[in-house]
Amino acid sequence: MRQVLEGSHAISEAVRLARVQVTAGYPITPQTHIIEAISEYCADGTMAGRFIPVESEHSSMAAVVGAASTGVRTFTATSSHGLALMHEMLHWASAARLPIVLGEVNRALGPGWNIWMDQTDSLAQRDTGWIQLYCEDGQEALDTTLMAYRLAEQVNLPVMVVIDAFFVSHTFEPMDVPEQADVDRFLPPIQPRFAIDPQEPAALYQMAPPACYMEMRRSIDLAMDQAAEVFEDVEEEFEQVFGRRYGSIETVGCEDAEIILVTTGSATSTSRLVVENLREQGEKVGLLKLKRFRPFPTEAIREALAGARKAAILDRNFCFGVGGIFSQEIRAALCGLEDAPVIFNFIAGLGGRDIPPDLIEEIYATTKTNAAPAEKSIWVGLNEELLESCSN
Amino acid sequence: MAAEGSKMKNPVSLFVSRSTITSRANKTGSWRFARPRYQDKTAPCSAACPAGVDIPGIERAVSEGNVDRAWRTYMAENPFPAVCGRVCFHTCESACNRSRLDQPVSINRLDRFVGDAAIDRERLEIPDILPSNGRRVAIVGSGPAGLSAAYFLARLGFACEIFESKSEPGGVLQWGIPAYRLPKTILQQEIARIVDMGVKIHCRQPVDADFLSRLQASCDAVFLGGGLGRPVSLGIPGSPYMADGLALLEAIQNGASPDVSGEVAVIGGGNTAIDVARSLIRLGALPVILYRRRRQDMPAFGHEIEAAEAEGVRIAELVAPMALEPSGDGVCVHLGGMKTVEAGADGRPRVVPDGVRKTKLIFSKVYSGIGADIAEPWYRPGGDDGAARIALSHCTLDVASTPLIYGGDPVMPVKSVTDAIASGKQAAIALHAWFEGGREAIARAMDRGQVGPGPALSMESYLGGERRRRDRHVVTPEEINTDYFQKKERGSAHRLAVANARLTFDEIEFTLPPDRAAEEAGRCYQCGLCNDCDNCRIFCAEVSIEMVDGRRRIDLDYCKGCGVCVAECPRSAMIIEEERA
Numbered sequence: 021m022r023q024v025l026e027g028s029h030a031i032s033e034a035v036r037l038a039r040v041q042v043t044a045g046y047p048i049t050p051q052t053h054i055i056e057a058i059s060e061y062c063a064d065g066t067m068a069g070r071f072i073p074v075e076s077e078h079s080s081m082a083a084v085v086g087a088a089s090t091g092v093r094t095f096t097a098t099s100s101h102g103l104a105l106m107h108e109m110l111h112w113a114s115a116a117r118l119p120i121v122l123g124e125v126n127r128a129l130g131p132g133w134n135i136w137m138d139q140t141d142s143l144a145q146r147d148t149g150w151i152q153l154y155c156e157d158g159q160e161a162l163d164t165t166l167m168a169y170r171l172a173e174q175v176n177l178p179v180m181v182v183i184d185a186f187f188v189s190h191t192f193e194p195m196d197v198p199e200q201a202d203v204d205r206f207l208p209p210i211q212p213r214f215a216i217d218p219q220e221p222a223a224l225y226q227m228a229p230p231a232c233y234m235e236m237r238r239s240i241d242l243a244m245d246q247a248a249e250v251f252e253d254v255e256e257e258f259e260q261v262f263g264r265r266y267g268s269i270e271t272v273g274c275e276d277a278e279i280i281l282v283t284t285g286s287a288t289s290t291s292r293l294v295v296e297n298l299r300e301q302g303e304k305v306g307l308l309k310l311k312r313f314r315p316f317p318t319e320a321i322r323e324a325l326a327g328a329r330k331a332a333i334l335d336r337n338f339c340f341g342v343g344g345i346f347s348q349e350i351r352a353a354l355c356g357l358e359d360a361p362v363i364f365n366f367i368a369g370l371g372g373r374d375i376p377p378d379l380i381e382e383i384y385a386t387t388k389t390n391a392a393p394a395e396k397s398i399w400v401g402l403n404e405e406l407l408e409s410c411s412n
Numbered sequence: 413m414a415a416e417g418s419k420m421k422n423p424v425s426l427f428v429s430r431s432t433i434t435s436r437a438n439k440t441g442s443w444r445f446a447r448p449r450y451q452d453k454t455a456p457c458s459a460a461c462p463a464g465v466d467i468p469g470i471e472r473a474v475s476e477g478n479v480d481r482a483w484r485t486y487m488a489e490n491p492f493p494a495v496c497g498r499v500c501f502h503t504c505e506s507a508c509n510r511s512r513l514d515q516p517v518s519i520n521r522l523d524r525f526v527g528d529a530a531i532d533r534e535r536l537e538i539p540d541i542l543p544s545n546g547r548r549v550a551i552v553g554s555g556p557a558g559l560s561a562a563y564f565l566a567r568l569g570f571a572c573e574i575f576e577s578k579s580e581p582g583g584v585l586q587w588g589i590p591a592y593r594l595p596k597t598i599l600q601q602e603i604a605r606i607v608d609m610g611v612k613i614h615c616r617q618p619v620d621a622d623f624l625s626r627l628q629a630s631c632d633a634v635f636l637g638g639g640l641g642r643p644v645s646l647g648i649p650g651s652p653y654m655a656d657g658l659a660l661l662e663a664i665q666n667g668a669s670p671d672v673s674g675e676v677a678v679i680g681g682g683n684t685a686i687d688v689a690r691s692l693i694r695l696g697a698l699p700v701i702l703y704r705r706r707r708q709d710m711p712a713f714g715h716e717i718e719a720a721e722a723e724g725v726r727i728a729e730l731v732a733p734m735a736l737e738p739s740g741d742g743v744c745v746h747l748g749g750m751k752t753v754e755a756g757a758d759g760r761p762r763v764v765p766d767g768v769r770k771t772k773l774i775f776s777k778v779y780s781g782i783g784a785d786i787a788e789p790w791y792r793p794g795g796d797d798g799a800a801r802i803a804l805s806h807c808t809l810d811v812a813s814t815p816l817i818y819g820g821d822p823v824m825p826v827k828s829v830t831d832a833i834a835s836g837k838q839a840a841i842a843l844h845a846w847f848e849g850g851r852e853a854i855a856r857a858m859d860r861g862q863v864g865p866g867p868a869l870s871m872e873s874y875l876g877g878e879r880r881r882r883d884r885h886v887v888t889p890e891e892i893n894t895d896y897f898q899k900k901e902r903g904s905a906h907r908l909a910v911a912n913a914r915l916t917f918d919e920i921e922f923t924l925p926p927d928r929a930a931e932e933a934g935r936c937y938q939c940g941l942c943n944d945c946d947n948c949r950i951f952c953a954e955v956s957i958e959m960v961d962g963r964r965r966i967d968l969d970y971c972k973g974c975g976v977c978v979a980e981c982p983r984s985a986m987i988i989e990e991e992r993a
Contacts, residue, residue, distance in 0.1 A: 117428050175424045213426060222432045235427060242425035250424075 023197045027188040028053035030158035030195060031097065031123045031181065034165035036067050037203040040121075041092035041210075044072040044083035049135045050185040051099040051125040058095070077102035081109035081120075088118035089224060091215030093169065097123030099185065100141045104129065107145065110178075114149030114240060116225055119172035119210070120179075121165065122150070126285070126336075127185040128371040136372020137185040139284070139337035143313075143345040149240055151179040151247055152313040154284045157188060159195040160311075163264055166198070166207060170254045173210055175247045177240070185372065187286040198262055206261045248315045268312035271324050273299055277306030279387050280325055280361070282333040282350060284310050287368075287375045291334070294380040305384060310346065318353040325354060328361040332387040334380075335397070336369045343367075343397035364390075365397040373401060436970075440954055444973035448948075448966060448988045452882045453940030457519060459864030459886050460507035462806075462826070462834040463490040466872070466879060467504055467519055468941050474522055474933035479926075483530040486523065488539045488872045490833050491563040491606060492556070494531055494598045497524025498919075499589055500830045501713055509939050512889040515902040517936045518924075525929040531601050538567070538609065540875050545569035547632040547847065552619045555583020556829045557820030558637035559603060560836025562611040564871060565635075568844045572611045575627075577618035583639055585829065587662040588684070590691050591917040596665070621790060633815040633843055637836070638791040640784040640821045646679065650736030653743045654679070657688035657781040664691055664917070672697040674776035677745055679703075679733055681710035685781030686717060689725040692779070693914050699725050700775070704732040704750050705763050723914040730763065731771075733778075742776045792822040802842070802854060805867035806835035809842055809854075817843060834869065841874050887939035887984045896947075896982035903932030942985040948977035 025033065031054050035043065043062065045055030055071075062071035072087075074080045077098050084094040098106060103124060113120050128138035142152060151171065155161040161183045168179040183189055216224065228236055251268060259265040272295060274280055283291045288309045295307045308324050308331075310317075325331050335344025342348055347365035354360040364387045369375040379401050386398065457467040466485050473482035486493045500520055508516030530536055547570050551558045554576040562572040580586050585599050607613060619627070619638075627634050643656045657678065663670060673696055678689045681703040689699040701720075703710060706729050710717055721727065728747075735746040749769025752761040786792055793801065793808045800812035807819040819835040821827045838858075845857035858866075861874035864886045873880045906922040907913070913920045924932065942964075949957040949964060956970035957977065966977075978986045 115428075117426055176426050214428070214430065220432075222430055223435065224428065224430050226429050226431055226435075228429050232427075232429075236429070239425040239427035246424050 021197050021199070022194055024192050024194050025158060025162075025197070026053060026190060026192050027158040027161055027183055028125070028190065029057050030162035031165050031183070032057035032061070033197055034162045035095045035121075035123075036061055037198060037200060038093065038095075038121075038166060038169050038207055039068070039204075039209070040095045041069045042072065042084060042087035043069060043095045044074050044080040044087070045096055046074050046077050046080050046098070046102065048077070048099050048102040050127055050189045051097045051102070051123065053189070054097040054123050054125070077105045078109055081106040081113060081122075084120050085109060085113050085116060085118060088113075088120050089116065089216050091210065091212030093173075093210045094118075094120050095123070096120070097125070099125040100127035100129055100135075103141050103145060107148070110145055110148040110150060113178045115236070117176040117240070117243070118178060119169070119176055121168045121172055122178065122180045123165070124180045124182045125185050125189045126182060134371045135185065137187055137286075137336065138370050138372070139182075139335075139345075140339075142180060142182050143337050143339075145180070146314060146345070149177065149244070150314060151175075151177055151244070152182060153179065154182045154311055154313060155188065156286060156288045156309065156311075158191070158193045159264075160266060161188065162195060162197070163258065163262065164266070166203060167254050167258050169207055169210075170257070171247060171250055173212075174250050174254070175243045176213060177243055177247060182285075184286045196262075202261055206258060244315045248312075248317070251312065251315075266311055267320075268317035269320050269324060270309040270311065272307040272309075274306035274308060274324050275327070276304060277328055278304040279330045279332060279384065280306040280308050280328045281380070281384065282308045282310060282331055282346065284313075284334075284346065285336065287334055287336065287380075290375060290377055291380050294377045294384070298381075298384060303384070303388075313346075313349075316349060316353065321350060321353045322357055325350075325361050326357060326359075330364060330387050331361040332364045332366060332383050334366050334368055334375070334383065336375075338367055338370065338397075347397070362392055364393045367397050367399045368401055375401070439969045440972045441956075441967075441969045444968070444971060445991045446973040446975060446988050447968070447991050448971065448973065448975060448978050448986055450942060450964065450966075450985065451987045452942060452985055454864035454882055454884055454886045455939040455941065456507040456509055456864075456886050456888075457504035457517075457939075459868055460503040461863075461868055462503070462828070462831045463496075463837065464834070464861075464863035464868035464870045465489045465504075465523075466870070468936055468938045470526060471517065471519070471522060471933040471936035472938060472941075472943055474526065475930050475936070477926075477930055479526060479529045480533075480536060482526045483536055484539050486526055488877075489837070489870060490830075491560060492527070492602050492829075492833060493523050494527025495556075495585060495594060495602055496830055496833070497521065497527045498594050498598070499585070501828055509887065509889045509892055509937055510897075510935060512892075513894055513897055514899045518903045518932050521903065521905055521924050522929055522933055525924045525926075527602070528598075528923045529926075531598065538605070540871070540877075541567050541609070542569040544571065545847070547571070548573070548630075549633045549635060549843070550575065550627040550631040551635045551637060552624070552627075553583060553637035553639055553820065554581035554603075554613055554615075555637055555639045555820060556585060556832035557639070557835045558583070558635065559606055560833040561635045561637060561817075561819060561839050562836070563606050563609070564837045564840030565843065566606070566609045566611055567871070568840055570632075570840075570843075574611060574613040575617045575619050575623075576613060576615045579615055581613050581615060583637075587665050588658060588687070590661060590664070590687050592690070592694070592913065592920050593687075595919050621788075624790070628814040628816065631814065632847075633817065635817045635819055635836075635839055635843075636791060637820040637832075638787060638822070640827075641787040642785050643780060644782055644785050646733065646780065646782065648733060648735055650743075653736040653738060654778045654780050657684055657779040658784060660688060660779060661691060664695075670695060672777055674698060674742075675700060677702050677743075677773070677775040677778040678781045679778065680781035680783070681705060681712060682781065682783055683712045683716060684783055686712045686720050686725075688779050688781040690720050690723060691917075693720075693723050693725060694917055697776070701725060701727045701781075702731050702733060702745070702747065703727060703729050705760070706730060706752065709760050719920070722910045730766075731769075732763075732765070734770075736778060739774050742774050743778045744772055744774050745778060747771045747773060786822050791818070793818045802851065804838055804842060804854075804858065806831060807839040807842065809839075809846070811846065811851075815843060815846060834867075837871060838867075838869055841869060841871070882940070885940075891984040892937055892939065893980065893982045893984075897937065900935055902935070903928055938983045938985075940984050943983070945982060947980045947982065948986060951976045951980045
């Protein structure tokens with residue numbers, strides 16, 4: 021059914037439709053609306069699941085780890101400092117091989133205190149063993165959350181569904197909310213491969229000495245590789261039921277493009293418009309949207325970028341001392357590729373600053389007019405005067 | 413450690429540590445430097461109850477639907493659940509820790525529920541009755557103090573006879589408290605239970621000084637519970653034109669329906685004045701209460717004052733009657749205005765004549781409602797007889813010869829029905845102890861039965877029951893883990909509409925129905941008392957709390973002393989102490 025929903029509530033609706041059994045949550049802007057709606061559903065009986073209010077994000081992840089260990093479907097959501105506080109438990113969730121789904125709303129870390137859009141929070145968790153899926157809009161967030169359960173439960177790894185603060189989380193859009201019967205068909209009840217069972221007492225996750233720890237880590241890595249294949253299957257089935265799919269990456273006009281713009285999240289939507297206009301003007305430009313960050317779609321990216329001369333990568337995040345995080349990953353993915361495109365790394369839109377179409381046009385123009393980037397990362401949209409004034 | 417095999421077609425790699433080998437070899441108890449233990453404490457309600465009733469025990473039984481157990485728990489400390497459930501001024505509710513969260517538990521209504529449920533049932537077994545000890549006690553007066561003394565003495569093995577001057581037993585319960593607050597059938601049924609225990613009540617048998625001497629000669633002890641039967645005179649010119657309010661209440665109780673109409677005055681500000689005024693409303697008169705202090709200074713219960721006003725009783729404050737004189741068919745009252753000055757020793761603002769306002773009002777009749785005093789001087793311990801006197805909080809023993817115990821209103825600091833019951837209980841325990849071992853035995857008995865900081869006494873504790881194990885510390889609101897309690901509206905009972913209530917002497921409020929009672933009892937925190945919620949066992953990180961014969965036991969081989977059990981106990985029924993070397 022078509023409904024106008026807020027981006028946050030697109031995720032809440034998906035959690036309801038997925039018949040999640042245990043949700044834990046602690047409020048933090050801009051994520052709060054997600055768990056708020058779920059807590060109301062649990063309280064008023066709309067959902068049969070239980071909601072556990074906790075005193076911190078560390079505890080909310082610990083609570084769903086405990087719940088998931090009993091073999092039930094679980095959910096939690098957070099942002100920014102909340103995700104940072106969960107860090108220890110994020111490692112636990114993946115190494116415990118629990119199919120937890122986390123709704124993550126990208127928000128800047130302080131200080132300076134800032135509640136707006138920035139991807140550094142989730143990208144700082146890239147080594148925790150979580151599958152990470154970035155969404156462009158509310159519909160994709162809803163669909164991805166449903167697919168996340170299929171994926172997580174099949175490979176026994178946790179999945180982070182990531183949306184932009186405010187640009188997606190607080191924006192109302194018309195979207196297609198699937199019927200419960202269709203969701204039930206796509207996503208049957210969880211069938212855990214292992215669970216705590218009082219009838220058969222056992223301890224889980226105890227000491228793993230040198231003789232087996234490496235094997236356990238390798239096992240996670242193999243599962244992460246398998247997740248890439250399973251992701252394709254899940255998307256295939258999702259499309260059969262609901263008629264939509266997204267791909268680990270999506271390309272627009274990349275086949276004949278000389279310059280390819282690489283984006284994530286809601287900046288992709290703006291870029292679609294700019295790329296379309298530029299192409300109408302005869303520019304050989306393409307667009308690559310990266311959705312699946314973990315497992316990283318190395319092959320798909322190499323293939324998509326192989327024909328281009330240059331790639332302009334838009335990073336709404338930053339790793340101090342290196343540069344944009346997506347740029348690092350893409351450079352590494354292209355390593356050894358013959359005639360690989362020259363990588364231009366643009367830093368834009370940190371801490372909620374807008375990325376309007378003219379800024380993307382500027383990025384394109386800079387990439388086109390320069391043979392190589394002037395700096396390892398090019399900060400666009402900076403107020404130089406403000407920066408200068410503060411340097412003294 | 414075992415690898416989990418996969419049943420999937422394309423097996424996904426999955427390797428986690430899982431073990432069914434016990435970890436009991438690792439005795440984590442060696443890490444401990446603090447030790448938790450179960451310790452039941454005293455709930456504030458039970459310490460605030462003059463009769464020391466085990467209120468949380470009752471509420472737990474009611475919430476579990478076990479009304480018989482609730483009744484037995486009540487009867488262990490007070491023979492009048494249905495009566496007190498109507499007339500007690502419930503200091504327990506003022507002490508309730510729950511008022512910090514929302515509103516106190518409706519303890520008084522639940523007492524009434526428990527009492528009424530027992531009246532509706534077959535005979536229930538009264539707890540702890542000791543075999544006869546061969547001693548006889550005479551009791552003067554069958555008010556709440558005398559009846560209570562008889563009940564507890566009978567349970568302690570004494571043979572009791574009560575001597576009552578009036579035609580029916582009950583004292584103030586029978587004659588003073590109007591039927592709309594306490595229907596007399598309820599009172600009679602609770603008195604009948606005491607009679608069924610073998611207590612003889614001789615009505616229309618007044619006791620004068622000679623009779624008292626004879627009782628002292630023929631019995632092993634005498635309890636004096638004569639109460640306050642003599643009306644107090646205002647001592648102003650024209651006093652004879654004033655009618656006695658207590659006599660009016662008694663006449664109504666005897667079936668009379670005095671013909672009063674028009675505006676009548678009631679002088680006083682206590683419960684008697686309110687009872688008289690509300691009875692006058694029901695007789696068709698228009699009563700005005702004349703009170704020398706302010707409305708907020710009235711010693712009557714707040715809810716009674718409000719109910720009286722709702723029924724149409726008017727209150728004139730800061731006026732003092734100076735003189736009365738006949739005026740036609742009525743009485744003219746000369747009133748002087750009063751004003752407040754700084755608070756006196758009792759904390760209430762004093763009042764003095766303002767010297768300005770002087771009015772004359774004409775009423776068809778004027779009633780006094782200013783309370784009463786002892787009818788005979790020997791109702792109260794007089795003179796200086798120090799050596800033979802043992803003064804306790806609610807009674808005084810004179811052991812010069814045959815023990816004589818002064819109880820009830822004449823000797824109590826607070827005059828209430830429940831204090832009178834406490835007086836009878838204290839007298840019974842003290843007398844039992846006196847015969848066991850004299851003066852020191854009384855001191856030991858008072859200590860043995862003390863509830864919390866006292867002076868409330870528990871018969872169950874005195875007899876060595878479970879309650880003795882409770883620590884005397886009274887649980888404070890800060891010691892309750894309110895994370896485990898949700899706000900919930902206090903239970904209230906149906907009432908007659910004011911328009912109907914003011915026309916009859918029918919009881920105004922109804923008894924809570926069983927489902928509402930169970931729900932209301934469920935609001936009780938169970939302060940300081942383990943109610944088997946099992947939080948300690950569920951939260952124990954070392955699984956070191958086990959159930960042995962239905963009781964929880966902490967396995968100190970594994971308890972690390974982390975204190976989670978204590979912190980998560982919603983009701984402060986556990987403590988943690990430093991490990992002793």
